Amino acid sequence: MEFNPNNPVIQRCMQGMELAEKDQSEAAASVFLQAWNEAGNDFEKFIAAHFVARHQQDARNKLTWLHAALEHGLSVNSDAVKSALPSLYTNMAQCYTALGDADNEKKYHRLAVLAGAQLPDKGPFYHGTRADLQPGDLLVAGGISNYQSDVVMNHIYFTGLVNGAGLAAALAKGNGPERVYIVEPTGSFENDPNVTDKKFPGNPTRSYRSTAPLKITGEVADWDRLTPEQLRQWREKLANNKGAIIN
Structure with a gap:
């Protein structure tokens, strides 16, 4: 599965980003949730869940969406997903820090380090x-x-x-x-x-x-x-x- 800027779900997320850049956070969150509902495969769900998570104020809600992004992302063999794992795991660790869960905080920080050490893209x-x-x-x-x-x-x-x-x-x-x-x-x-x-x-x-x-x-x-x-x-x-x- 490859990233395609002409994909309707990707375009929906870009629409949400434009709203967020204009400080219309509530409207952006609604558009990202719409992208999630329109997503038809695991890669699209992975992308949409990432943005829904980004606009959650509560650490527990954010963590729920990050786990959704991780679950769908790991279901596809995609270099795009692999490149996102270090930041995804780091964000999850930060949520566990906010929730006072030291064990999971360490676990996901460790996963972030391991993901960042993976071999680079082999092309073509x-x-x-x-x-x-x-x-x-x-x-x-x-x-x-x-x-x-x-x-x-x-x-x-x-x-x-x-x-x-x-x-x-x-x-x-x-x-x-x-x-x-x-x-x-x-x-x-x-x-x-x-x-x-x-x-x-x-x-x-x-x-x-x-x-x-x-x-x-x-x-x-x-x-x-x-x-x-x-x-x-x-x-x-x-x-x-x-x-x-x-x-």
Whole structure:
């Protein structure tokens, strides 16, 4: 199961996040509960329960929803879920702290540490751009950000989701056709801190970055391309985004 921003339940959660950012917490909580009721599979339930939990004021209620998120998340084999487990377990430990349950507090802190030590995503990995490149070429850090033109990037970015790379290609600068390349990291890499645990739990977009080059090994021709209206909406969101890039 992969993260898809066009999924109706994901979109419902994004609607709730927009309300929360406008300090309309009560309306946001209602939308997240609606997302839970509309969820039709374990991955959607996992995402929705996370947001319902986030808007609970009572530690016991929050813990109930976190357990629901965990139960549904562990029912699917998903790197997106695995990336969220450290923060999920940490939030559960904090609830047990508030409830005075020291044994479970230690248990879930230990689970958070173990989850954070798991092996990284094994790919395959993709990079979206408009540049015309060939197998064997190297993608290196030092380019201008697609999202803030005054930022020179210290890392090269890539993803485990072909549609995520397709989105990056659509938003990339230049007039060339959108290209999605299969890439191989030549060094260590880390979760992209600009997205991890920022809005959705963990790193559901499987977005990563590295200071080492990426080697192009092939090209993908088939992915879910944005409609002109979707592309307009994404560009509008980026234009209105005032947050600083973690570089």
